[in-house]
Amino acid sequence: MISIDFTNMMASAVDNGVTDEEWEEAYGAFATVHKGVETLRSEGVADFMNLPRNAPLLQQAIDFAGRARGRYDDAIILGIGGSALGPIALKTALCRSGWNELSSDARSGHPRLHVLDNIDPVTITAVLDRLALERTLFIVTSKSGGTAETMSQFLIAHERVANAGLKIADHFVFVTDPTTGALRPLAGELGVPALDIPPGVGGRYSVLTPVGTLPAALLGINVADLLVGAGEMLDRCATTDLSQNPAGIIGSLFYMSDVRHGRVVDVLMPYADPLRDFAAWFVQLWAESLGKHRDDGKSVGSTPLPALGATDQHSQVQSFMEGPANKVIAFIAVKDHGSDIVIPSAFEHVTELGYLGGHTLGELLDIEQRATAGALAKRGRSNLTIRMEKVDARGVGALMMMFELATAYAGQMYGVNAFNQPGVELGKQFAYALLGRPGAEAAKAQWDALPKPDPRWSQGD
């Protein structure tokens, strides 16, 4: 069960906090916000809300993973943005010590999972060179089926597998839109199996499709539980009573703090290593969905920032405490860390060591989170604490659905389309123009019209 304590967001606890009147206003407006998202769902735009009940789609991932069991030592995701961050977050959260590449256990039939979410030749070479290709599966993940970075990776991996004399269909699986994009027909041409990303689910909302469930199932994660947790959160958020809707609370508080109180940065700071990459997943979800140029000419959307407790207490927290009071800090605290270590009692005569003995590391983490929240509140810095029972598949599914819904609600509040990303388009078009892709002539003309580097404002070679 996930709970939220937002006392430290309110004016009764912090200067420039959300007032009772503003909360009442948000409470009154929430039914319209909720209805707006439900309308998008009925129009097929917010189809991520239908994923927890899409059993056939889940089965695609389970079936493929079943057939793949024991066949591969390494599974490599080729993908970027929403096609990579969800699987990375799941692996880190649910594959114990998942952020360590050595975590997967090939002996139990589960491959090691690597996610190539960039096109840096150093990383690609390092990963590809150490693979035994005959024991490798490439998962090419792209909703659009045409992203330059992913297609380049695919071409490189395809050439390696072909040159090794291996059958392409045995070493690739595509995860893509059921009808559109280049990957789908290519799957037919090459005999490569292809799993679906439903048309109404965009990249950053796709973690509960085979984008996330296929790699998770390959790793032996309980993907059914992931969807159960997401479904439970969806049910909790069926209410238009804002005080009972966790996603509504987060969306409303982040939104109000931004537009009314100048808290323009939303920090997500889990106190749990398994949720380290969850924060990165949230950053993409929030930034790409809400950072928008609205039709009325106004640029809107708060800026998400990842942090990790307790590590960032020795880094970013200084700025959260004494830098500009322009942030909301959302902590995630975990009640049961799954394993714990008692700190031994020794050197009791040494002040810096003696008081630690007998406490556990989990206890220390929890106390430090509460201490940081209290310190921030005392300093007038808005913060809230999301508490979850433990980082298991059900809990992570619930957390993901909560933040996806919060983002969709915030889209309604800001008055933007939370499901497109027009802002990344021009850079893509310029890259196409520079690479000579057919159809990019107009972008080439715009590129050529840009100011040229001016020697007065350049330094070095």
Ligand code: PA5
């Ligand atoms: O959220 C999004 O839509 C994007 O971040 C995409 O995931 C990213 O651009 C990759 O796109 P695609 O999955 O089409 O290759």
